[in-house]
Amino acid sequence: MRRFRAFIDRAQLDELVLQGHRFTWSNGQGRPTLELLDRFFMTDGWMTTFPQHVLKPLSSDCSNHCPLLLQLQALGPPKRRFRFETFWVKCKGFEEVVARAWASTLDDVDPFRQLDHKLWNVVLELRKWSNAMVGSVRLQLAMAREVIHRFDEQEESRTLDVWELDTRRGLKVKVLGLASLLRTIQRQRSRITFLREGDANTKFFHLQACHRRCQNNIHSLSV
Template sequence: MSDHCPLLLVQDLVTRSPPRFRFESFWPLLEGYSDVVRSSWNEQCSLTNGFAILDYKLKRVAKHLKSWAKNDVGDIRKQLLVGQEIILRFDSAQETRQLTVDERELRTTLKSRVVGLAVLNRIKARQRARIQWLRLGDANTKFFHMRAANRKVKNRIHALQSAEGIATSPAEIEEAIFIHMNNIIGTNVPCLGRFDWNKLNLPKPNLSDLDSPFSEEEVRKAIFDSATDKAPGPDGFSITFFRTAWGVIKQDMLTVVNKFFDLNDPSFHCLNTALFVLLPKNDQPTHATHYRPNQPDPFLCQVDVQDNGK
């Protein structure tokens, strides 16, 4: 017999960053969610600027929700598996003996709890799969997990061709994308034509209401008309949070929205952030130009407008 054992060497160059906060769509369905949001949001805040207050309260609510989900909610999938295992053992024991009253009550309680946990698990898996056209109960979680795993593999950039060569490490790929996007974003492209709006005979609307403050109903309608499960921003909150917590956060939201009229605010940078997402334009992207936003084609920016307005 040989005393040699195989040795597997793996060179993992992917940097592990700490997980960002992500609002879970099933949290509003659980008991205690509203209390956590209300108590953390209404805590005393020493700030006076509307933008800074909203940014501070969102971070504080995210911290409290994350702690509540860890301590009170727990692992949904693990609870589901434990509940199914206990029910299976009760069913196996019932074939040889009669269950006691306490055992029957526990089995009934576990069955109803397992059904609820299965629904929450499907909501969680559907949120990660980013499937909008499928309802919650129309499929099991295996399909959602397959879609989420496929998205994770597809969205990862393994290598990228740049002017300096082939970038393979995360730092090299980040530098190549930054150089490319920095060169094209904000580039002025000359336009050869101009529209003569007077010859289009368009009606002139009354724009006097544009300087009026936003009402609570307008802000509420804008939030409730938005999609709930779209990709969250840098703060991790989706539209589901703003819908479910509207009764608590509406006054601060209205203050911030109306403060947009003051464009010279030093705290506007607290909310004026966004995630830069690269969208591949083909199935096998290899260059930085294969991702959107790409460098605009000068030919598409040349508009030849005749005097007749066509």
């Protein structure tokens, strides 16, 4: 066992957590001897590639060992979460959208149901408004940079027209605004402590997040 543990440490492997059973082998006697003999091990790269996984035991019908089933993507894609962007309050039309959505009411319901309806209506209206007025900041930034890059390529072989120079100049101004807006979004969605310590985009941070997500899932309930 010591040699096995030393090999695991040298290979930098981590053991997958088995859901539902503590042991995988039994001698089948009246006072059984139970052991955890069957295990799964993973590398850091595998955990990063498959963060959503479940290791389950199966029926030991043909052996004293429990077969193990490794399911990938068993938890399904995460539900889309509403995120309130701080820069929305500076955009034109934000207050009007919130006021119009909050004014919606339901008849003959209790105050808690009324509040829930208003909040959900604000969420839906803000999503529609954001998609129509703001859109994808990353996509707009990538498109603007690509057009500027094409103009730069053409400038090496010919003289750009006046409208092309004006377009490139306007896109460069837009890129500065979009880049600043993207930094604001990323700063809001990151933890200040991790940014200060420099772990926001490290491999260690992502592995810890994967481990926490696996531990926080409830795979089954026993009544």
